Amino acid sequence: MDTQELLESAFVEVLEKFAFMFGEPVSPSDLTPPNDPFWQASIGFSGPQKGLLQVAAASSFCVQLAANVLGIDLKCMTPEAGADAFKELLNVVCGELLEKMAGTDVVFNLTIPQVETKPPEEWGPLTLDSQMRGLLVDEMPVLIKLEMTS
Numbered sequence: 001m002d003t004q005e006l007l008e009s010a011f012v013e014v015l016e017k018f019a020f021m022f023g024e025p026v027s028p029s030d031l032t033p034p035n036d037p038f039w040q041a042s043i044g045f046s047g048p049q050k051g052l053l054q055v056a057a058a059s060s061f062c063v064q065l066a067a068n069v070l071g072i073d074l075k076c077m078t079p080e081a082g083a084d085a086f087k088e089l090l091n092v093v094c095g096e097l098l099e100k101m102a103g104t105d106v107v108f109n110l111t112i113p114q115v116e117t118k119p120p121e122e123w124g125p126l127t128l129d130s131q132m133r134g135l136l137v138d139e140m141p142v143l144i145k146l147e148m149t150s
Contacts, residue, residue: 003101003146003148004131004133004146006097006100006101007053007097007133007144007146008025008133008135008144009100010093010096010097010100011023011055011093011097011135011142011144012024012025012135013096014089014092014093014096015089015137018069018089018092019065019068019069019085019089020068021064021065021068021137021138022137022138023135023136023137023138023142024135024136025133025134025135026134026135026136027134028126028127028128028129028132028133028134028143029127029134030134031127031134031136031141031142031143032141033120033123033124033127033141034058034060034120034123034141035120036058036059036060036120037059037117037118037119037120038056038057038058038059038117038118038120038122038123039056039057039058039059039062039082039083039086039115039116039117039118040054040055040056040115040116040118040126041054041055041056041086041087041090041113041114041115041116042054042055042090042113042114043087043090043091043094043110043111043112043113043114044110044111045094045098045108045109045110045111046108046109047098047102047106047107047108047109048102048106048108049098049101049102049108049148050148050149051146051147051148051149052146052147052149053090053093053094053097053144053145053146054143054144054145054146054147055086055089055090055093055142055143055144055145056118056123056126056142056143056144057086057137057140057141057142057143058140058141059079059082059117060140061137061140061141061142062079062082062083062085062086063077063078063079063081063082064082064138064140065082065085065086065089066081066082066084066085066086069085069088070085083115086113086115087113087114087115088113090113091110091113094110095110097146123143126143127143129145131145131146131147132144132145133145
């Protein structure tokens with residue numbers, strides 16, 4: 001498997017185990033863009049390999065993620081809880097991906113996950129990036145990307 005396939009696999013597996021959500025790979029251009037601002041999260045890693053993992057999703061996805069992870073009714077969730085769950089998802093996915101890429105005996109250092117709010121018009125240009133992968137998670141659009149650096 002190449003690194004992009006490993007990324008998709010790690011993301012889908014973590015979603016299922018971590019949040020009881022199910023994702024299927026789709027072309028980024030086939031995803032319906034969010035109508036509202038969306039969140040873009042990133043986490044860097046260094047060690048034998050260096051890189052940056054990025055995920056973009058509607059805030060509604062992140063709030064649903066938080067509700068699933070915490071086992072709390074969706075109506076009780078806040079955007080802040082959604083952002084925290086999104087960062088934790090990114091952290092767990094990055095760990096799973098690095099384990100798939102390098103095994104369990106290799107040590108990596110991870111940065112603290114960061115989340116930014118982006119206007120809806122910035123979603124389209126992300127889908128044009130050839131390294132971007134698309135997922136439909138419980139009918140919600142998610143974009144994922146892994147950039148390896150030297």
